[in-house]
Amino acid sequence: MTWEADGVLGLDLVDPEGKPLPAWTPGAHIDLHVGGQIRQYSLCGDPGDSARYRVAVLDEPASRGGSRHVHTRLRPGETVAVKGPRNHFALADAPSYLFIAGGIGITPILAQAREATRLGRPWQLWHGGRSRASMAFGDELGALAEQAQRAGVDGTLRFRPQDEHGHLDLVHILAQAGQDTAVYCCGPEPLLAAAEAACAERGLGDRLHVERFAAVAAEPPADGERGFTVECARSGGTVTVGPDESVADALERAGVAVETSCRDGICGTCETRVLAGTPDHRDMLLSAEEHAAGKSMMLCVSRCASDRLVLDL
Structure with missing residues (x-):
C-alpha cells in the first residue's frame, strides 16, 4: 500500500499462493469485495505483470463506504x-490517441497511455485535478512521457491543476x-x-470513449413503465417484473441469485446474456452497436421493449 497523492491510496493485489493472475488489457477494472460491498477499481499497473493487480483508491467519505473501508x-x-x-473501456486500434483525465480518472488512462507507447502510437494526455498534490501518478506519468520520447514516440503530457x-479547456484540448x-x-x-458536448460540436462523438463513476439519470418513458416477463x-x-422494480430486484424477490454492485448500470457486474426478446437498454457501458445487437x-x-425476455440464468 502506497500513497499516490493526497487521499489516493495505491494497492498491490497478489494471489495468496503466488499463482499468476488472469490477463487483462488497458481500460479494464476489477470487482473488489471490501466491507461487505463490491466496488469497481480500474487497473493501473502493467498488463505484462501477471503477478499483481494494481489499483488506486480515492478516499471519498461521502461515498457508500467502499473507499472508506480501504x-x-x-x-x-x-x-x-x-x-x-x-x-468496457478498451483501447481501440487508432493511429493516435488523446487522453483526458480528471482526478482519479487517471487510473485507466495511465495504463492506456503506457499501451499506446508500447504500440508506438502518438498520444497526448491532459490531466486535471483540484491541485498538484491531489493528482496521482505525477512522477510516473512524467517518466512515461520521457520513455516515449526515448523510444521515438510522440507522447505529450499536460498537467492542469485547477x-x-x-x-480543463476542452475546446483547446x-x-x-x-x-x-x-x-x-x-x-x-x-x-x-x-467532453461529450464538445465532441458532438466538433463532430468527434463517434471517436469519444468515456468511463463513468456515476450514472446519468434517465428520463422515464412518456407513457410510463410497463411490466414484462423474464424466463430463466x-x-x-419465470418471473414477472413489475413497472416499479428492476429485473435484478424481481429475480432476487423470486429467489434467483443475481450478482450486482453499482445498481446504476455503470459497472457491468450484472451483465447477463439475452437468449430471446428485445432489451430496453439503459446502461452507461455497452456501445450503441452492442445495444442494437x-x-x-x-x-x-435495463428493461424490456417486448413482452418477454429469456435470460441465460
Missing part, C-alpha cells in the same frame, strides 16, 4: 475477494485531435458531460 480498515497482508477483470489553470485520433476521457460526471433458461423459472443487458437498470 483507507481505514484494509491493511497489508489481508485477504480480499476479487472478481474480473472486465473491460487551482493553477482553472478547469480537442482542437489537438487529428482526423483519426481516438479520444478517451475518464473522470467526474461534469467533465464527461462537457437454465433454472427454468441485444445480446446482453444490465439487469440492474
Whole structure:
C-alpha cells in the first residue's frame, strides 16, 4: 500500500499462493469485495505483470463506504475477494490517441497511455485535478512521457491543476485531435458531460470513449413503465417484473441469485446474456452497436421493449 497523492491510496493485489493472475488489457477494472460491498477499481499497473493487480483508491467519505473501508480498515497482508477483470473501456486500434483525465480518472488512462507507447502510437494526455498534490501518478506519468520520447514516440503530457489553470479547456484540448485520433476521457460526471458536448460540436462523438463513476439519470418513458416477463433458461423459472422494480430486484424477490454492485448500470457486474426478446437498454457501458445487437443487458437498470425476455440464468 502506497500513497499516490493526497487521499489516493495505491494497492498491490497478489494471489495468496503466488499463482499468476488472469490477463487483462488497458481500460479494464476489477470487482473488489471490501466491507461487505463490491466496488469497481480500474487497473493501473502493467498488463505484462501477471503477478499483481494494481489499483488506486480515492478516499471519498461521502461515498457508500467502499473507499472508506480501504483507507481505514484494509491493511497489508489481508485477504480480499476479487472478481474480473472486465473491460468496457478498451483501447481501440487508432493511429493516435488523446487522453483526458480528471482526478482519479487517471487510473485507466495511465495504463492506456503506457499501451499506446508500447504500440508506438502518438498520444497526448491532459490531466486535471483540484491541485498538484491531489493528482496521482505525477512522477510516473512524467517518466512515461520521457520513455516515449526515448523510444521515438510522440507522447505529450499536460498537467492542469485547477487551482493553477482553472478547469480543463476542452475546446483547446480537442482542437489537438487529428482526423483519426481516438479520444478517451475518464473522470467526474461534469467533465464527461462537457467532453461529450464538445465532441458532438466538433463532430468527434463517434471517436469519444468515456468511463463513468456515476450514472446519468434517465428520463422515464412518456407513457410510463410497463411490466414484462423474464424466463430463466437454465433454472427454468419465470418471473414477472413489475413497472416499479428492476429485473435484478424481481429475480432476487423470486429467489434467483443475481450478482450486482453499482445498481446504476455503470459497472457491468450484472451483465447477463439475452437468449430471446428485445432489451430496453439503459446502461452507461455497452456501445450503441452492442445495444442494437441485444445480446446482453444490465439487469440492474435495463428493461424490456417486448413482452418477454429469456435470460441465460
